[in-house]
Amino acid sequence: xxxxxxxxxxxxxxxxxxxxxxxxxxxxxxxxxxxxxxxxxxxxxxxxxxxxxxxxxxxxxxxxxxxxxxxxxxxxxxxxxxxxxxxxxxxxxxxxxxxxx
Numbered sequence: 482x483x484x485x486x487x488x489x490x491x492x493x494x495x496x497x498x499x500x501x502x503x504x505x506x507x508x509x510x511x512x513x514x515x516x517x518x519x520x521x522x523x524x525x526x527x528x529x530x531x532x533x534x535x536x537x538x539x540x541x542x543x544x545x546x547x548x549x550x551x552x553x554x555x556x557x558x559x560x561x562x563x564x565x566x567x568x569x570x571x572x573x574x575x576x577x578x579x580x581x582x
Contacts, residue, residue, distance in 0.1 A: 486563045487541045488549050494541070502538035504528045505550040506570060532556055536570050539563075 483496040510516050510524060529535070535555050540548050552562040552573050561573045 483558060483560065485539065485551065485560060487544055487547075488563050488565045489545045489547045490541065492544075494544060498541060498543035500540045500542050502540050502548060505536040505538045534561065534573065538566075 484493040485496055485499050486493045487499075507524075507528070510520070513521065516524070532555060535553055537551050537553055538548055539551050540546070548566050550564050550566060550568070550570070551560050552571065553560050562571050564571060
């Protein structure tokens with residue numbers, strides 16, 4: 482079981498308290514009506530699926546209920562960092578940070 486650090490609560494909690502929320506840092510188009518159907522479909526449905534380090538959104542559903550971002554290695558499942566929504570993505574390398582912070 483993963484222990485995930487909630488940057489709002491300041492605690493490491495079991496993954497059962499959290500829900501995955503998809504890829505992080507996906508910006509909504511400023512003028513959706515100017516998008517072609519293909520561009521809009523790309524925004525809505527297509528996400529990267531890397532083998533390695535990936536930025537994700539998570540929600541602490543059984544705790545504070547807030548969304549935050551996590552950097553996770555998709556092969557090892559190691560969470561390299563967590564940070565509050567709206568904060569910039571930290572520069573991390575697999576294995577660089579321990580403890581999920």
